[in-house]
Amino acid sequence: MTLRVGIISAAWGAFAHLPAWRAIPGVEVTAICTSREETARAAADRLGIARPFHDFRAMCADPDLDIIDCGTRPVLRREMVLAALANGKHVYNASPHAPDWAAAKEIDRAWRASGRVGIVDAFAQWLPAHRQMKALIEDGYLGRPLGGTCRFNISLFNQPSKRFPYNWFAQGGQGVTAVRNNGSHLVYVLLDLFGPVTALVADDTQILHEWVFDDGDRIVPETTDYANVILKFASGLTLPMQISWSMALHDGWAIDVFGERGRLAATSPTFPTARDCILRGGQLGGGMEPIALPDAFRHGPGIALDWDSEPQPSFPMALSMQAMVVAIHGGLAASPNFARALEIERLQEAIRLSSDERRWISLADIV
Structure with a gap:
């Protein structure tokens, strides 16, 4: 089963995350989200992604997506991560994981209740x-x-x-x-x-x-x-x-x-x-x-x-993302997951x- 990914961010997400996702068999990036309709359409055209979104809530609720990749400011990502989990999506979240301790605990409760795989983009x-x-x-x-x-x-x-x-x-x-x-x-x-x-x-x-x-x-x-x-x-x-x-x-x-x-x-x-x-x-x-x-x-x-591929962050990201895909399909737990992120x-x-x-x-x- 092909897993379909939606990326929130046409900056770092497009530069480093997109080539990492595209390097993994059984994964397709089918959507990208920015804050404005015109920038979302431009990004989708430039990057060869089928579906532009300018509302992260609509992306998170879309039944044709399996994974949401969240890559913007921590204070904005809190709602994005919560919306993705509430809609049954697996989440690949940037670091810092949350804007503060209260939000980290809120995300942790939502993640544990969802039963979904949550991984943090701490690829080092x-x-x-x-x-x-x-x-x-x-x-x-x-x-x-x-x-x-x-x-x-x-x-x-x-x-x-x-x-x-x-x-x-x-x-x-x-x-x-x-x-x-x-x-x-x-x-x-x-x-x-x-x-x-x-x-x-x-x-x-x-x-x-x-x-x-x-x-x-x-x-x-x-x-x-x-x-x-x-x-x-x-x-x-x-x-x-x-x-x-x-x-x-x-x-x-x-x-x-x-x-x-x-x-x-x-x-x-x-x-x-x-x-x-x-x-x-x-x-x-x-x-x-x-x-x-x-x-x-x-x-x-x-x-x-x-290890020698460009852009350099994409290779370790791809390893982390591949482990996430294995976990989604019922394999070994991936790392660093949202439990580690809480710590x-x-x-x-x-x-x-x-x-x-x-x-x-x-x-x-x-x-």
């Missing part, structure tokens, strides 16, 4: 370097994980451009901050590698108080852009995490962890991709060296993309409370 765990890192950890390469560090620092607004489509990140109330956006992508991978976080302490602040454009115009952002968090895992591992979208000459992505027997480090100069995220490791008695990534992690069975949002609420109240927060107290 599907990158070859991270998959190999997980395989080595499970095989005992580190021994018992003890400590390390992790970061995701980029430079989005130090030299802002008016053509950049995400200048709305400056607006409060949209469900975005550096730690909610960058940080969520990193924490999805950390939980996949090391299991649940039990407690944390955080400082989430704003360091870049103006975004100054070349013509002298400026934006005064209402969102935070620099977070430092100490994460304590149930396993006993403790990791400091630094997140920013305002680092000049940014140092990118890193998960660098050591254990009783060895050390592993996955790094990327910016948002990690299949091609530029590399893995290095070493064990006692040796040094840190590059670790080869298996061909099995550079390709996906039946997927018409691989990420719980952690984000703990970061907010810790930073506001200047204290350690137990995640068990976030209900």
Whole structure:
């Protein structure tokens, strides 16, 4: 049975999600939705998609769609996800999963009641370097994980451009901050590698108080852009995490962890991709060296993309989407699903409370 997908978003959804869906056998993207009739028709014509929508509620209610792919601002996506679930659709949702903790719990209740498959577009765990890192950890390469560090620092607004489509990140109330956006992508991978976080302490602040454009115009952002968090895992591992979208000459992505027997480090100069995220490791008695990534992690069975395909995000997305399709057909549970997304949002609420109240927060107290 062919699964029919409707995508909400003709921007990132068209650029990265569409080629990923089209790479998966047994899936057809048959609808696209934007906020206006003329842009929806233009997008459908440009992308070769049969059915344009300019009302997400109509798309979500359409009986000829099986999956709704939601890819706009978190504060807008809440209603979209709820409408899709209420109409019996499976949902592929962007990250951050929700605008805040209250909305995350509302989505979770609706998802559990629906019985449908819900997956989050936090695809970094599907990158070859991270998959190999997980395989080595499970095989005992580190021994018992003890400590390390992790970061995701980029430079989005130090030299802002008016053509950049995400200048709305400056607006409060949209469900975005550096730690909610960058940080969520990193924490999805950390939980996949090391299991649940039990407690944390955080400082989430704003360091870049103006975004100054070349013509002298400026934006005064209402969102935070620099977070430092100490994460304590149930396993006993403790990791400091630094997140920013305002680092000049940014140092990118890193998960660098050591254990009783060895050390592993996955790094990327910016948002990690299949091609530029590399893995290095070493064990006692040796040094840190590059670790080869298996061909099995550079390709996906039946997927018409691989680790070197453009656009780069589409390959790991396609792996995540393929797992979703298998789950819809009754196969193994896919990941990261909406249950994992709730835990990420719980952690984000703990970061907010810790930073506001200047204290350690137990995640068990976030209900």
